[in-house]
Amino acid sequence: MNFHEVDTPAVIIDQSIADANLRKAQAYADKHGLALRPHIKTHKLPLFAHRQVELGAVGLTCQKLGEAEVMADAGLKDIFISYNIIGRHKLERLKNLHRRVTLSVAADSNEVIDGYAEAFAGSKSPLTVIIECDTGADRCGAQTPGQVLELARRIEAADGLAFGGLMTYPPRDRKADVNQWLATAIEQLEEAGIPCPRVSNGGTPDFYSVSEVKAATEHRPGTYIYSDRMQVAFGHGALEDCALTVLATVVSRPTENRAIIDAGSKALAADTCPAPGHGHIVEYPDAIITGLNEEHGMVDLSQCAEKPKIGDKVRVIPNHVCVVTNLFDTVTLIEDGDVIAHLPVAARGKVT
Amino acid sequence: MNFHEVDTPAVIIDQSIADANLRKAQAYADKHGLALRPHIKTHKLPLFAHRQVELGAVGLTCQKLGEAEVMADAGLKDIFISYNIIGRHKLERLKNLHRRVTLSVAADSNEVIDGYAEAFAGSKSPLTVIIECDTGADRCGAQTPGQVLELARRIEAADGLAFGGLMTYPPRDRKADVNQWLATAIEQLEEAGIPCPRVSNGGTPDFYSVSEVKAATEHRPGTYIYSDRMQVAFGHGALEDCALTVLATVVSRPTENRAIIDAGSKALAADTCPAPGHGHIVEYPDAIITGLNEEHGMVDLSQCAEKPKIGDKVRVIPNHVCVVTNLFDTVTLIEDGDVIAHLPVAARGKVT
Numbered sequence: 001m002n003f004h005e006v007d008t009p010a011v012i013i014d015q016s017i018a019d020a021n022l023r024k025a026q027a028y029a030d031k032h033g034l035a036l037r038p039h040i041k042t043h044k045l046p047l048f049a050h051r052q053v054e055l056g057a058v059g060l061t062c063q064k065l066g067e068a069e070v071m072a073d074a075g076l077k078d079i080f081i082s083y084n085i086i087g088r089h090k091l092e093r094l095k096n097l098h099r100r101v102t103l104s105v106a107a108d109s110n111e112v113i114d115g116y117a118e119a120f121a122g123s124k125s126p127l128t129v130i131i132e133c134d135t136g137a138d139r140c141g142a143q144t145p146g147q148v149l150e151l152a153r154r155i156e157a158a159d160g161l162a163f164g165g166l167m168t169y170p171p172r173d174r175k176a177d178v179n180q181w182l183a184t185a186i187e188q189l190e191e192a193g194i195p196c197p198r199v200s201n202g203g204t205p206d207f208y209s210v211s212e213v214k215a216a217t218e219h220r221p222g223t224y225i226y227s228d229r230m231q232v233a234f235g236h237g238a239l240e241d242c243a244l245t246v247l248a249t250v251v252s253r254p255t256e257n258r259a260i261i262d263a264g265s266k267a268l269a270a271d272t273c274p275a276p277g278h279g280h281i282v283e284y285p286d287a288i289i290t291g292l293n294e295e296h297g298m299v300d301l302s303q304c305a306e307k308p309k310i311g312d313k314v315r316v317i318p319n320h321v322c323v324v325t326n327l328f329d330t331v332t333l334i335e336d337g338d339v340i341a342h343l344p345v346a347a348r349g350k351v352t
Numbered sequence: 353m354n355f356h357e358v359d360t361p362a363v364i365i366d367q368s369i370a371d372a373n374l375r376k377a378q379a380y381a382d383k384h385g386l387a388l389r390p391h392i393k394t395h396k397l398p399l400f401a402h403r404q405v406e407l408g409a410v411g412l413t414c415q416k417l418g419e420a421e422v423m424a425d426a427g428l429k430d431i432f433i434s435y436n437i438i439g440r441h442k443l444e445r446l447k448n449l450h451r452r453v454t455l456s457v458a459a460d461s462n463e464v465i466d467g468y469a470e471a472f473a474g475s476k477s478p479l480t481v482i483i484e485c486d487t488g489a490d491r492c493g494a495q496t497p498g499q500v501l502e503l504a505r506r507i508e509a510a511d512g513l514a515f516g517g518l519m520t521y522p523p524r525d526r527k528a529d530v531n532q533w534l535a536t537a538i539e540q541l542e543e544a545g546i547p548c549p550r551v552s553n554g555g556t557p558d559f560y561s562v563s564e565v566k567a568a569t570e571h572r573p574g575t576y577i578y579s580d581r582m583q584v585a586f587g588h589g590a591l592e593d594c595a596l597t598v599l600a601t602v603v604s605r606p607t608e609n610r611a612i613i614d615a616g617s618k619a620l621a622a623d624t625c626p627a628p629g630h631g632h633i634v635e636y637p638d639a640i641i642t643g644l645n646e647e648h649g650m651v652d653l654s655q656c657a658e659k660p661k662i663g664d665k666v667r668v669i670p671n672h673v674c675v676v677t678n679l680f681d682t683v684t685l686i687e688d689g690d691v692i693a694h695l696p697v698a699a700r701g702k703v704t
Contacts, residue, residue: 007441007704041646063647083614083647084603086663089359108604111662139648140604140612251436252460252492260492262435266678267703270622294393294674295415295435296491310463311438322646326618326679329701349681351619352359 003334004313008249009267011324011331012315015340017243018048018225025207025224026055032211037061037080037200039222042322044347045331046074048225053077059102061220065093066350068101074346078102080130080200082167082220084112084140090352091119094127104128104164104198108141113154113161120160128164129155130200133185135178136171145185152194165198165217172205172234175212182215205234228321229280230273239280244331245315246279246324248297250308259299259308263316265292266327271320279316284308289316355686356665360601361619363676363683364667367692369595370400370577377559377576378407384563389413389432389552391574394674396699397683398426400577405429411454413572417445418702420453426698430454432482432552434519434572436464436492442704443471446479456480456516456550460493465506465513472512480516481507482552485537487530488523497537504546517550517569524557524586527564534567557586580673581632582625591632596683597667598631598676600649602660611651611660615668617644618679623672631668636660641668 003012029036038052039061049060049071059078062068068079079101085094097103098120107113107129120127131151134141142148148166155163166185170178182199189196201216204223210216223230226244227237248263268279270292278289278297286303297316301307308314318324325331326348333341355364381388390404391413401412401423411430414420420431431453437446449455450472459465459481472479483503486493494500500518507515518537522530530553538548553568556575562568575582578596579589600615620631622644630641630649638655649668653659660666670676677683678700685693 007439009703086601086603087359108606109662112603134606138610139606139645139650141606143606249438251438251464254460254486254491254493254495258490262438265621265623265675269617270675271617293491294678298491310436310461311467323617323622326646327701328703349679351361351680 001339002337003247003332003339006247006332006339008247008313009263010247011328012245012247013226013331013333014243015333015335017241019051021225021227021241021243022052022055025221026057028208029219030056034210034216035218037218037220038225039063039082039202039220040067040071040347042222042325043225044325044345045343046071046076046346047343049074049076058218061222064350064352065090065097066352067347068097069093070347070350072097072101076101080104082106082132082202084108086112086115091115095119098123098127104130106130106132106167107151107155108132110151110154113151113158116161117158121158123160126160126162128162130164130167130198131155133166133168133181135168135181136174137169139169141168145181145188148185149188149192152189153192156194163194165196165200167200167202169202170206170213175206175209179213179215182213186215204231205236208236223321226321229275229317229319233274239317242317244321244324245282245317248314248316250310250312250314253308253310257300257302259287259301261297261299261314261316262295263297264295266294267324268292268297268316268318269320269323269327271323273319275319279318282315282317284314353691354689355599355684355691358599358684358691360599360665361615362599363680364597364599365578365683365685366595367685367687369593371403373577373579373593373595374404374407377573378409380560381571382408386562386568387570389570389572390577391415391434391572392419392423392699394574394677395577396677396697397695398423398428398698399695401426401428410570413574416702416704417442417449418704419699420449421445422699422702424449424453428453432456434458434484436460438464438467443467447471450475450479456482458482458484458519459503459507460484462503462506465503465510468513469510473510475512478512478514480514482516482519482550483507485518485520485533487520487533488526489521491521493520497533497540500537501540501544504541505544508546515546517548517552519552519554521554522558522565527558527561531565531567534565538567556583557588560588575673578673581627581669581671585626591669594669596673596676597634597669600666600668602662602664602666605662609652609654611639611653613649613651613666613668614647615649616647618646619676620644620649620668620670621672621675621679623675625671627671631670634667634669636666
């Protein structure tokens with residue numbers, strides 16, 4: 001069956017493009033002697049997680065316990081949860097997960113470390129804790145290399161925990177600062193006799209300039225598997241490298257220059273990007289998706305020489321692909337335009 | 353169990369507030385002699401759909417066939433699909449649904465009407481088709497009263513279809529224009545001998561000024577059941593009338609004035625509203641959610657006298673509640689702070 005026969009809106013993934021994106025990234029990581037630990041938040045699919053490991057990834061990154069549990073259920077073996085895990089119920093789940101996979105988890109405060117320490121006290125194999133560093137992105141993370149040292153000492157002092165290294169989600173375009181920040185932290189740890197086996201850097205936008213952050217030993221790209229309009233706007237690859245599109249139907253043509261498609265914010269999400277509008281329509285590159293309601297995408301056709309008819313199907317490259325994946329229970333995998341599978345998005349909606 | 357014990361992020365719905373919102377709207381509709389046909393997109397729950405009907409709603413509005421199928425499965429009997437249904441597969445589902453419930457559906461073009469006509473040719477009971485009118489919101493809809501008349505004639509000429517009236521999703525703040533538009537369309541229909549039994553007006557923001565659109569015989573509010581920050585910003589009710597909050601945990605306090613909560617765009621959605629930031633934190637009304645990543649909400653505490661600790665739970669009133677409901681598989685119903693049910697969001701993710 002050709003993918004154009006799939007009912008809309010639908011997420012269509014071109015397997016060849018996705019696989020080429022995975023292979024390219026692994027080759028780049030290999031060339032730079034860097035471990036790859038892909039973030040599964042983008043695809044949320046065991047199929048692609050296994051493929052990433054098969055190609056050479058050292059393990060996976062998940063942001064949620066629920067995502068990690070899905071991946072463990074699917075037989076994945078090495079998982080880093082790049083998030084502070086807090087609260088009795090979640091810590092219980094973390095302990096169960098720790099029995100099943102090689103697990104590491106983030107922390108950026110005494111409170112979070114103390115939670116892990118209490119939960120893992122007396123554990124036969126210690127929990128590996130990675131300290132998150134705020135190297136300028138102003139999100140989570142220790143604020144100074146000095147704070148890193150204090151937190152690492154606290155981890156080392158807890159009998160059920162082991163200090164596993166550092167992680168950061170770096171700010172865009174300030175690599176020299178990130179490099180300096182991490183290098184200083186590692187130096188202070190070494191001076192204190194605490195080895196830092198892993199330094200995990202993040203994000204698809206920063207991946208292909210990763211050698212600028214010399215301290216990094218691994219990278220956690222997510223979006224690279226599918227790419228999206230935001231990545232292209234950032235200068236990473238071309239629209240042709242986007243493996244995921246939302247197939248939509250033109251449901252109304254109220255005026256000469258207006259089309260309405262059945263992909264709104266419930267299909268494309270409302271995330272904006274530097275390029276104009278809410279997504280790129282492959283068949284009508286001059287069309288602009290000017291607005292989204294939940295089930296309606298408003299399209300301005302005024303710059304288009306050819307214009308679609310009611311009932312025509314179009315493919316939309318979303319602005320931000322990770323949030324799109326989370327909106328669909330199922331995605332359709334294609335090869336040479338033919339449908340080869342409808343896959344349940346196993347780790348979708350894992351909010352906790 | 354108190355709702356603060358629920359694992360986060362979680363959607364918490366205060367049943368008393370929701371029910372008060374429902375009763376208030378029904379009383380208003382009754383007072384104005386207006387039929388209420390609530391849009392289920394906001395709650396996506398059979399429980400509340402039944403309650404809306406119990407209170408006096410004439411039926412429901414769904415935007416998706418999949419939503420309507422869920423409501424039919426749950427025993428709801430009168431459903432209007434306010435959307436152009438296109439394509440062989442969807443028309444087959446529409447026929448099946450038509451056998452089970454009192455169904456009406458929108459159309460705004462010859463193409464859509466011809467699709468219905470072909471699917472319902474020879475049908476024992478005709479399909480009720482409502483013509484969507486673009487009264488200024490620039491979305492779907494017939495562009496002029498004259499076009500309405502042409503479309504109504506086309507519906508009347510098809511043996512399996514019956515013209516059921518008009519619908520509009522009106523522009524905000526141009527009620528007089530909407531009124532005039534609809535009045536002219538109805539007049540032209542009457543002159544042509546085509547009675548117009550139903551004129552359906554839409555949207556929670558316009559509901560409490562509905563008497564301004566005199567032509568309307570029914571209204572389709574959705575958001576009114578929960579309300580949200582956008583509705584409050586529009587002047588509809590107070591923050592205390594918001595029945596749905598996202599319970600979140602403070603997972604990091606990297607600096608004096610920054611908190612990170614575990615509700616990001618995967619919990620709150622990225623929709624903006626006239627009020628600043630990405631949601632209102634009930635316990636810290638002076639805090640501003642300055643940014644969202646998928647699993648992180650960045651909170652500026654600089655204006656707060658009291659500041660939350662790591663591990664504290666807070667409730668966030670979302671900017672736009674309908675998109676939040678679609679992100680959670682389950683919502684938690686509370687009464688006087690106690691959890692009374694965890695409900696699966698039965699019509700969530702029904703994209704087709």
